[in-house]
Amino acid sequence: MATRIPLPSGAMRKEPRQARSRATTDAILDAAAHILGERGWAGLTTNAVAEAAGASIGSLYQYFPNKLALIDAVRRRHFDDVLAVLHAAANLETPRASRIAALVDGMIAVHSRHPAAHRVLLEESPRGDDSRGVHDLFGAECKRGYEALFMANTSGMSDHVGIGARVLAGALAGAVHEAARQGALSSPALRQELITLVDTYLSAPRTEAKSRPFGEKSLRR
Amino acid sequence: MATRIPLPSGAMRKEPRQARSRATTDAILDAAAHILGERGWAGLTTNAVAEAAGASIGSLYQYFPNKLALIDAVRRRHFDDVLAVLHAAANLETPRASRIAALVDGMIAVHSRHPAAHRVLLEESPRGDDSRGVHDLFGAECKRGYEALFMANTSGMSDHVGIGARVLAGALAGAVHEAARQGALSSPALRQELITLVDTYLSAPRTEAKSRPFGEKSLRR
């Protein structure tokens, strides 16, 4: 594989300010996401990305110091999208149902662009050294977003905010990825079930009592 | 040069019958799962697997015709574990709460062995040629298992069995994987939240009415 990491692998070699540069980097990122989804990590070669983007391999390295920085950038873009969805879903000025629908619709929309790429991106793929910073930063941001959403939509108080947010995040992402794998992202039934999933989970009665022994009774509402 | 004899890339070159051989192949599979979780697909080299298993690279290839067949075998083992959990959770002779607890506990247990390996295994990693068969077969089996579980634990009827089962499967796996990533698999709070997730989702009122327009009302219990 090689994966030599000579440079500080910083985000980008040069910020693309010109319109042309911007178009090139976007094309590269799109190509990377596309190939990632289509052929998986094993099929994601820098040369393949460059070719699919209509650029030369040299140009690719003009914008991204190495392969890891490239996929980090793809990931960052995906995080941005997810973050935007989360912010919308945490907006208390809209009714609860709308917020949940916005969350579900947003997640579906986000994953509709490169259906298969995201799971590879999130679940696998090594993180660039820079990512240790950037990725964790965005990961934390996502966590905060989900926690805000969790608190905004949950009725009672709960000391499970951290865990609950992660469970929600994982569950929703998992269900969407699974649907993406089956090519069922656009099914109305999926939408409805996801809403049910999120709605019922967030509606579950919770108390502040720490580690209340779980028993048969607690399962019944 | 060794004229390439494609081999069905199938399961194994030779079935390990002796105790020793069996121990070796198991060690190899464990090593592969371990490395997969520890270093991801990019870090999974056949030599690293052999070394970690305390075997020589030659021995590895005595049992697995190629790298893909190796990870397919790891995947198959994981599928078997998941399947066992599903069967237990679909057992109608135990009370509902027990079934759900068994499902959650089982999934947590299954993912505790190689916390990080499974997401890489399921979400990424190319499928061997043989996998197209074996994997899909197990995938279908899992689907059936989840559908049985869905029907066994859902109160009303629903025409969303297929989608619902997938949503449940994806959500549970996603949440568990996310927790595994955070190293929170053994947290009691996680267990409780997962039970809540599954329980509330399965308890959600469903009707046979096809594509009932989703509105504010349906979100309220």
Added chain:
Amino acid sequence: MATRIPLPSGAMRKEPRQARSRATTDAILDAAAHILGERGWAGLTTNAVAEAAGASIGSLYQYFPNKLALIDAVRRRHFDDVLAVLHAAANLETPRASRIAALVDGMIAVHSRHPAAHRVLLEESPRGDDSRGVHDLFGAECKRGYEALFMANTSGMSDHVGIGARVLAGALAGAVHEAARQGALSSPALRQELITLVDTYLSAPRTEAKSRPFGEKSLRR
């Protein structure tokens, strides 16, 4: 891992159009022929070829998809050379003796470049998948060439054209290869004996009578 894309294993990955590329591929082919003659098939490693050609192993694979395609290319070049000699030797506008001398001199010249490589090339060395096509095509072309030559230089008619051409082809190649092995390719005595071989063989009286019983008499002139 790089999902194996079998490639027609065909001629070349990219046709070398530029002068530089052409020089590189030629150097590689020469190096391959050289090593083949010097160290035999067992000594022909792709890395050795690349090094001998003054190129990197990567460059070699830029032009030849695999080792088999490489030796197929070497073979093809040799076939071309042989074909050219055959065409010259079948030219009826020159006197018979000249034609035969041209054949012998041509074959000696062709084998003088890589004295030992050709026998390895023709007698051994697996044929690439593509070769099945290309090689047989050239083989057929050679056969036609030899048959034309046989008919052009034989006095009487014969129903042994096919066999006779092959015998001539094999005999001449065999004698030249044997001489090459002894390093006697440039000996004038060799030239004379080869001419004698070809001349007397082609001059032998032949009749159309099928399978005339061979007896003592037929050996006497």
Added chain:
Amino acid sequence: MATRIPLPSGAMRKEPRQARSRATTDAILDAAAHILGERGWAGLTTNAVAEAAGASIGSLYQYFPNKLALIDAVRRRHFDDVLAVLHAAANLETPRASRIAALVDGMIAVHSRHPAAHRVLLEESPRGDDSRGVHDLFGAECKRGYEALFMANTSGMSDHVGIGARVLAGALAGAVHEAARQGALSSPALRQELITLVDTYLSAPRTEAKSRPFGEKSLRR
């Protein structure tokens, strides 16, 4: 490939005196010749030979110190056969035509056992270090045999004995190998053409005059 040569690679580890051992070594040699002809040098692996011979790889190494010694033994057997044919063809007590027929028939017979193996064996395949001795010894013996045959069947004197013998040897072997490749070894026409080839070549008028300038005239009888 490895081809480590640790032992003096002497002929054989132990002379097979017992009948059983003898049968095993013969089976191994036959298997080697068979595979060599069938799959070429690249397909000749020690494990394949052992399996084809119905022996274990361990047994093979009990009789042959390494792969090279194995093929040297195969070669030696072939040389013995050829030598026997040469001796018969040099026997002056039988009429000339019979001698030539014996040569041709013998060579055809020798190559009928493993049609394709011999060319690989003679033309290619590395010589074991021991072979340097054994092979050259047999090679010299063959050369002497062919020279005897050449002198015995040529009418006039000639200073081309050495070259002529080699040309004859190479031509005959080449023609037979070519026929073997085409699967035409048993054709009566082949036999007749080979006899013509040898007969006319040996019958060609030769003088002692050294390097008589070759011209148009010398081609006409």
Added chain:
DNA sequence: AATGAATGAGAGTTCATTCAT
């Protein structure tokens, strides 16, 4: 003696990355 699992050097091939043009 015979067996065949195990070994590991080394061969074929890929692909991240550089740099001359």
Added chain:
DNA sequence: TATGAATGAACTCTCATTCAT
């Protein structure tokens, strides 16, 4: 600035050979 030929470290896989049983 853009290109893509060239590079070579690292990877997958084979097979000659050994040795415990």
